[in-house]
Amino acid sequence: MNIVSTIQELRKEIRSFKQGNLTIGFVPTMGYLHEGHLKLLEEARKENDIVVLSIFVNPLQFGPNEDFDSYPRNAERDQKLAEQAGVDLIFTPPVTEMYPDEPAYTVIVKKRIDVLCGRSRKGHFDGVATVLTKLFNMVQPDKAYFGMKDAQQVAVIDGLISEFNFPIHLVAVPTIREEDGLAKSSRNVNLNDRERIEATALYKSLCEAKELILKGERSKQKVIELVTSIISTNTSGKIDYVEILNYPKLEEIEVLHGNIIIAVAVKFTNARLIDNITIEV
Amino acid sequence: MNIVSTIQELRKEIRSFKQGNLTIGFVPTMGYLHEGHLKLLEEARKENDIVVLSIFVNPLQFGPNEDFDSYPRNAERDQKLAEQAGVDLIFTPPVTEMYPDEPAYTVIVKKRIDVLCGRSRKGHFDGVATVLTKLFNMVQPDKAYFGMKDAQQVAVIDGLISEFNFPIHLVAVPTIREEDGLAKSSRNVNLNDRERIEATALYKSLCEAKELILKGERSKQKVIELVTSIISTNTSGKIDYVEILNYPKLEEIEVLHGNIIIAVAVKFTNARLIDNITIEV
Structure with missing residues (x-):
């Protein structure tokens, strides 16, 4: 080298x-x-x-x-x-x-x-x-x-x-994940023990959103509500954003169609975590 | 091809x-x-x-x-x-x-x-x-x-x-020139007969400026005055600018030193002509 x-x-x-x-x-x-x-x-x-x-x-x-x-x-x-x-x-x-x-x-x-x-x-x-x-x-x-x-x-x-x-x-x-699904990040060490467990909710919420869409849901609002609800119910973090956009253009969409991204950012005590998945609808 | x-x-x-x-x-x-x-x-x-x-x-x-x-x-x-x-x-x-x-x-x-x-x-x-x-x-x-x-x-x-x-x-x-020194340009055809003769003054003024500098002149102002005077005496055109800058950075200089450019733009009735020379001082 x-x-x-x-x-x-x-x-x-x-x-x-x-x-x-x-x-x-x-x-x-x-x-x-x-x-x-x-x-x-x-x-x-x-x-x-x-x-x-x-x-x-x-x-x-x-x-x-x-x-x-x-x-x-x-x-x-x-x-x-x-x-x-x-x-x-x-x-x-x-x-x-x-x-x-x-x-x-x-x-x-x-x-x-x-x-x-x-x-x-x-x-x-x-x-x-x-x-x-x-x-x-x-x-x-x-x-x-x-x-x-x-x-x-x-x-x-x-x-x-x-x-x-x-x-x-x-x-x-593709994003590499811990065994429980949490996206690997150098910031994960700044989570306390309880937050580290809670943080798995980010990826879980994205997976459930994907499932909902695969079952036929096409309303952006409905999917955002699901993701928001899973994260806020299961974590003590503060949601910075839950967004669904087309990908890779990152333009606003109302109806889920084509290649889309669901992305979240959540602030914990000493770490702000992000995660996302892309889906071909 | x-x-x-x-x-x-x-x-x-x-x-x-x-x-x-x-x-x-x-x-x-x-x-x-x-x-x-x-x-x-x-x-x-x-x-x-x-x-x-x-x-x-x-x-x-x-x-x-x-x-x-x-x-x-x-x-x-x-x-x-x-x-x-x-x-x-x-x-x-x-x-x-x-x-x-x-x-x-x-x-x-x-x-x-x-x-x-x-x-x-x-x-x-x-x-x-x-x-x-x-x-x-x-x-x-x-x-x-x-x-x-x-x-x-x-x-x-x-x-x-x-x-x-x-x-x-x-x-x-390097700029290609007519036999009398005028820089070739598709705009030269828009000069009338008298202007076509006058226009040779642009390159002449740059050559005389170069000579003055080679003789030892280091004042930007003196060289600009020479160029301006030759163009305004010998043409009916309106001077747009006569500038001396360092080259290729095109920064303002007061004393002539290093690689410089002397550039002119002159408006004739139906044609705006530009010309320049670079000199290593």
């Missing part, structure tokens, strides 16, 4: 991969790898000759009151996990390498953003789209891997690749 | 070039080819295995009061000229192919725009940067060719390629 921190070194590696006609799978991350990332790396390892992992905490996607400075970092641990996962090349640039000056060019995202978690994170997806435009051009991957746990991010990147015509195939990797 | 109008057909061609390890030179245009474009194609022909020409009048870079609808188009003539110039592939998509929906992702340019011609064309370079991001991703060229006649456009694209890390080498092709 090779580790580079400059764009020049990265380009040299990528050029040699390309000359060898090797396919490149790319997993862009902000580091502090958890099982979700490892699943992405595993998929990338299966489907490509070369696996490139980027680790970069991107200041552009943090709001002024968000936790850029305190975002967890652990380069040594990440490198060990990456090596075990069969990564060929880690790109881990400092901020000055990615943004030597105040950015003069940024990507602005106008759709798919004023819903779900994006509603409270103005400009977040502009930062995501801008850094990915840069990384895609540097790494020139055949495939890029993202987790469906953050379904809105997948939808926004799907749109970016499609509208900007990147010659890249996006692979959306 | 092959002519395609869909992204799918274009990608198929590009893939086969890439598989053959052929280098690609790209000349993006809005069509209605003139000698300036032919010079770009000539340079591209010399330096690459494959020459790709795109012809697309990009609505995104026209302001609401600009001439998108009346912009001249002549596909048949363009194809003949391209064939003569040794073009391998023309990509000439309809608007619906480039923008099937209202764009949800656009590139915003924040620097190098509030000077020269950009001052009066708000949003113009956002449209240029957005369409080029798309075209670069489709064509995946090794080199892209632009004319120094529009030096601000070259500067903006130079920044786009550099900041977004496109693996593309920008080739800035």
